[in-house]
Amino acid sequence: MIVHFTVNGSRAEADAPPETPLLWVLREHLKLPGTRFGCGAGLCGACMVHIDGDRAFSCQTQLSGIEGRAVTTIEGLSKDSTHPVQKAWLKEQVPQCGYCQSGQIMSAAALLKHSPHPTRDEIVDYMSAHICRCGTYPRILRAIERASREG
Numbered sequence: 001m002i003v004h005f006t007v008n009g010s011r012a013e014a015d016a017p018p019e020t021p022l023l024w025v026l027r028e029h030l031k032l033p034g035t036r037f038g039c040g041a042g043l044c045g046a047c048m049v050h051i052d053g054d055r056a057f058s059c060q061t062q063l064s065g066i067e068g069r070a071v072t073t074i075e076g077l078s079k080d081s082t083h084p085v086q087k088a089w090l091k092e093q094v095p096q097c098g099y100c101q102s103g104q105i106m107s108a109a110a111l112l113k114h115s116p117h118p119t120r121d122e123i124v125d126y127m128s129a130h131i132c133r134c135g136t137y138p139r140i141l142r143a144i145e146r147a148s149r150e151g
């Protein structure tokens, strides 16, 4: 099955079985390794991307479901790492091993797009889709609050 869509603003296509996870298409076909494979079961958030501006688990999204849609990965969140979430992430020195962080950042960006000034409870609830084995949760929380404040 050949599917046409856009990734980070550029046209893309993939020829693979319809049930192929978008995560594999991004990493293996399009060579965009920033989106990570964690659990493959919608439980860890490492694979989070945006589809038409909303967050989505790319491990749970089939190729057949993205015809004509706009996918954004961590590589395309901003041209030069100046998205407010990325700037806040640097200021708060969030990452430890880094493995979970692209997914965390994509969710944080989606949250602030839909709710520019979330409460702490809203942040914790939204970000509960993610697991960080290094326990960077307090810094993630501070970074999202900073990005909300500083834009």
Ligand code: FES
Pocket: 036, 037, 038, 039, 040, 041, 042, 043, 044, 045, 046, 047, 048, 057, 058, 059, 060
């Ligand atoms: S790899 Fe998709 S949620 Fe874990």
Ligand code: FES
Pocket: 095, 096, 097, 098, 099, 100, 101, 131, 132, 133, 134, 135, 136
């Ligand atoms: S920074 Fe290591 S898993 Fe999150």
